Amino acid sequence: MSGLTMPLSIALPLVAATLLAVVRRPARPRRIVLLGTLGLLLAHHVVLLVAVADGAVLATRIGGWPGGVAITFVLDTFSALMLVATSLLALVCVWFAIAAGEDERSMFAPLVLVLVAGVAGVLLTGDLFNLFVFLEVTLMPSYALMSMSSDRARFAVGRVFVSISLLTSTVFLIAVGLVYGIVGTVDLASLAGAAADSPPLAAAGAVLLAALAVKSALVPVHGWLAETYPHASPGVTALFSGLHTKLGIYAIYRLYSLLYGGEARFAWIAVGVCVLTMAVGVLAAFGQRSMRSILSFHMISQNGYIALGAVLAAPAGAAAGIFYLMHHMVAKASLFLSAGAVEHRYGTGRLASFGGLARREPLVALAFIVPALSLAGMPPFSGFLAKYVLVRAAIGQGQYIAAVAAVAVGALTLASMIKIWQSVFIAKPKDDDRHEAPQLTAAPVGLVAPALSLAAVTVILGLTGDWLLALCEQAGRGLADYTAYAEAVVD
Amino acid sequence: MSAAVAVGILVAGGVFLILQRGLVRIALGFILLGHAANVVLLASGGMSTREPPLVGDGVPADTADPLPQAFVLTAIVITFGITVYLFALARAEGDDDDTEADP
Numbered sequence: 001m002s003g004l005t006m007p008l009s010i011a012l013p014l015v016a017a018t019l020l021a022v023v024r025r026p027a028r029p030r031r032i033v034l035l036g037t038l039g040l041l042l043a044h045h046v047v048l049l050v051a052v053a054d055g056a057v058l059a060t061r062i063g064g065w066p067g068g069v070a071i072t073f074v075l076d077t078f079s080a081l082m083l084v085a086t087s088l089l090a091l092v093c094v095w096f097a098i099a100a101g102e103d104e105r106s107m108f109a110p111l112v113l114v115l116v117a118g119v120a121g122v123l124l125t126g127d128l129f130n131l132f133v134f135l136e137v138t139l140m141p142s143y144a145l146m147s148m149s150s151d152r153a154r155f156a157v158g159r160v161f162v163s164i165s166l167l168t169s170t171v172f173l174i175a176v177g178l179v180y181g182i183v184g185t186v187d188l189a190s191l192a193g194a195a196a197d198s199p200p201l202a203a204a205g206a207v208l209l210a211a212l213a214v215k216s217a218l219v220p221v222h223g224w225l226a227e228t229y230p231h232a233s234p235g236v237t238a239l240f241s242g243l244h245t246k247l248g249i250y251a252i253y254r255l256y257s258l259l260y261g262g263e264a265r266f267a268w269i270a271v272g273v274c275v276l277t278m279a280v281g282v283l284a285a286f287g288q289r290s291m292r293s294i295l296s297f298h299m300i301s302q303n304g305y306i307a308l309g310a311v312l313a314a315p316a317g318a319a320a321g322i323f324y325l326m327h328h329m330v331a332k333a334s335l336f337l338s339a340g341a342v343e344h345r346y347g348t349g350r351l352a353s354f355g356g357l358a359r360r361e362p363l364v365a366l367a368f369i370v371p372a373l374s375l376a377g378m379p380p381f382s383g384f385l386a387k388y389v390l391v392r393a394a395i396g397q398g399q400y401i402a403a404v405a406a407v408a409v410g411a412l413t414l415a416s417m418i419k420i421w422q423s424v425f426i427a428k429p430k431d432d433d434r435h436e437a438p439q440l441t442a443a444p445v446g447l448v449a450p451a452l453s454l455a456a457v458t459v460i461l462g463l464t465g466d467w468l469l470a471l472c473e474q475a476g477r478g479l480a481d482y483t484a485y486a487e488a489v490v491d
Numbered sequence: 492m493s494a495a496v497a498v499g500i501l502v503a504g505g506v507f508l509i510l511q512r513g514l515v516r517i518a519l520g521f522i523l524l525g526h527a528a529n530v531v532l533l534a535s536g537g538m539s540t541r542e543p544p545l546v547g548d549g550v551p552a553d554t555a556d557p558l559p560q561a562f563v564l565t566a567i568v569i570t571f572g573i574t575v576y577l578f579a580l581a582r583a584e585g586d587d588d589d590t591e592a593d594p
Contacts, residue, residue: 129562136569143576147583158580159514166521166573167509173528173566180559181535 003058006073009044009083009120013037017113024106031098034109038091041116045087049080055474057488059126072489074126074189078322078475082123082250085326089242089333090116096337096450097235100344105148111141115243122247126489128176128186128208131251132169135215138247139165145236146228157231164224168214175207188258189489192482195259205259212255215248218307219277222300226284229299230292230349234340237292241299242333249303249325253310257318257479270311271402277304278409285416290349291339294420295332298375301409302328305390308402312393319476320386320393323469327374327386327461334371334454338364341447342424351423358425365425367451372421374458376414382461389469494534501527514581518574525570529563536560 016037020030052058052075061070075083094112097103118137125131143165147158180186182201183194195202217225225245229237260266281301288294306328309321341364342357343349358365374381387410394403461468478485501523508520536556542549544557 129565133565133569140572143573147580159517162573162577162580163509163517163521166577167524169569170521170524170528174531177528177531177535177559177562180532180562 003048003060003073003075005044006048006058006060006075006124007062009041009124010117012041012044013113013117013120017110017117020113021107021110027104030109031103034094034103034113035091035098037113038087038094038116041120042084042087042091045080045083048075049077049084049471052077052080053471053474055478055484057478057484059488059491067490071130072126072187073124074485074489075124076475076478076485077471078253078478079123079250081322081326081471081475082246083120085329086119086123086243086246087116089329090119090239092450092454093235093239093242093333093337096238096340096447097233099444099446099450100233100235100340102233102235107144108148111145111148112239114141115145115239119243119247123250126188128179128188128191132172132176135172135247135251136169138243139169142240142244145239146232148233148236157228160224161228164214168211171214172208172211175204175211178204178207187489188254189482189486192258192486193261196261196263202259205255208255208259209252212248212252213273216245216252216303216307217248217300218273218303219280219300222277222281225300226293226296229296230290234292234336234343237296238333238336238340241336242329245299245303246325246329249306249310252307253318253321253479256310257314258482261314261480261482264313267311271308271399274304274308274311275402275405277301277307278405279304282409282412282416286412286419289351291342291351291420291424292336292349294416295335295339298413298416299332301413302332302375305387305406305409308394308406309390312397312399314480315473315476316393316396317476318479319469319473320389322475323465323472324386324390326468326472327382327458330454330457330461331371331374331381331383334367334451334458335375337451337454338367338371338448341367341451344447351420354424355427355429356425363445363448363452367448367455368425369421370455371451371458372417373414374455374462376417377410378414380459380462382458382465385462385465385469494530494538498527498530498534501530514577518577518581521577522570522574525566525574528570529566532559532562532566 016033020033023030055077058075060073061067062073063070090112097108103109115138118134121134121137122131125134143158143162146161176186179201182198182204183191195205214221229240232240278301281297281304285294285297285301288297306321306325309317309324311317312321339349346353370381374383377383377387387406391403391406394406505520505523505527508516508523511517536559540553540555542553542555544554
């Protein structure tokens with residue numbers, strides 16, 4: 001299969017976004033177009049993943065311009081896996097948003113579609129400058145999605161989000177300029193291994209990675225995520241958790257392996273950052289009082305795990321990290337969606353306001369506890385397998401501190417999940433009857449179904465994760481050796 | 492050298508403004524930072540060759556590298572868009588654009 005259909009992943013959502021921005025009603029066909037587009041994208045990405053599952057690399061030049069001039073799209077196993085995961089999450093999160101009525105804000109659907117187009121662009125582009133452009137394409141609709149609701153707190157939140165993203169993008173852009181000044185190209189394929197014998201390029205690459213570390217919320221530049229994510233509407237938080245920071249992580253994997261591949265001299269810095277991120281995130285979560293802010297700090301902590309996979313030498317480390325990334329995207333979105341279902345029903349996410357939901361909302365309880373245990377790394381869920389392969393890779397490469405930290409932080413994660421479980425679902429209901437309104441018998445199935453379906457995915461991956469692990473190993477090999485990537489771009 | 496000095500001054504001014512509380516000042520700071528990034532991009536193409544990069548016009552050795560210029564154009568458009576959005580955010584809360592801590 002040739003890679004000629006790749007640009008459709010960007011064109012299709014953009015066309016649909018234009019359509020939905022102009023045609024404002026009726027609501028039902030709009031929803032069908034929105035879900036249909038996301039469904040088509042998912043199907044397209046699965047087809048692409050099947051085409052590159054054996055480690056093949058597809059490349060296409062937009063408009064048929066000759067190499068060196070053309071904008072190239074490149075697809076390897078890693079980017080195909082990410083495409084499938086992101087489009088699956090986009091579909092499920094939009095499903096939740098529709099069930100919760102979040103899509104009734106007039107521009108919700110076009111904004112989400114532009115965001116999805118930008119995500120596909122980031123994952124497909126073979127060029128550093130276009131990576132910057134597509135990151136901006138993902139950010140623009142996100143600014144609007146973030147501050148779409150008009151209460152005052154969210155405007156302040158929107159400020160933090162816009163400022164930090166703009167600052168990050170500017171630093172990234174400066175770094176792209178530095179790279180171009182040193183090497184004379186921003187083509188990813190021709191940057192492979194270039195930093196090994198060029199200290200200036202290695203330094204410019206460090207600036208790139210610093211900007212991406214802010215985007216991925218790694219310690220010590222993590223504060224913005226916990227300030228902003230819990231204040232967006234529940235569906236948007238889940239969508240951002242699956243798409244935004246994960247794009248930063250994707251770019252870290254790509255650039256770290258591309259520029260420094262196998263270079264161990266500075267690995268201790270990166271390992272240190274990852275271990276600190278794991279520890280700080282999980283400890284900070286203990287101080288939080290609402291469901292989604294606890295989950296946001298856990299996301300920071302988990303990003304440390306995922307980034308660790310990029311730092312450990314490919315292919316084993318990268319394969320473990322990518323598997324962890326896949327597991328984490330599913331489990332975390334499921335948690336955010338089940339917390340969102342509770343919040344949507346009861347109008348608050350504060351732990352102190354709840355109690356005894358397990359009996360009243362058995363489905364929500366199930367949709368929460370399964371990904372919560374998975375996140376903490378309990379068998380038989382995907383989190384156990386993910387943590388196991390990551391710790392094994394860390395020990396295999398002599399990173400004993402990182403391995404011990406990974407296990408210890410897993411235990412703390414479990415403690416934190418039990419805290420939510422205990423106070424929201426098990427504890428005796430509070431005295432005040434505000435939430436005992438008679439019509440609240442149980443959340444409608446439609447509201448819980450998105451979270452439940454992702455919870456089912458994490459169970460399936462935990463029981464039969466071999467095929468995904470094999471794909472991740474293939475992706476890891478692609479990151480360890482860029483020969484095939486470079487050949488595909490030149491042809 | 493002149494480019495490096497210009498970038499230094501722009502970044503210093505930009506960082507100073509971003510650390511202020513008013514959102515309008517923050518936006519102005521981002522404009523300065525954006526200019527700094529644009530100067531870096533332009534400098535990355537080489538500061539000595541400045542003839543317009545048009546085919547069949549001038550000596551190829553003297554023409555500027557067109558690619559960074561295209562980068563800068565793209566970056567200017569993006570920065571401009573976000574700046575307008577920042578100003579809109581500053582305005583959306585009424586006349587007071589102070590960045591306060593959440594109560």
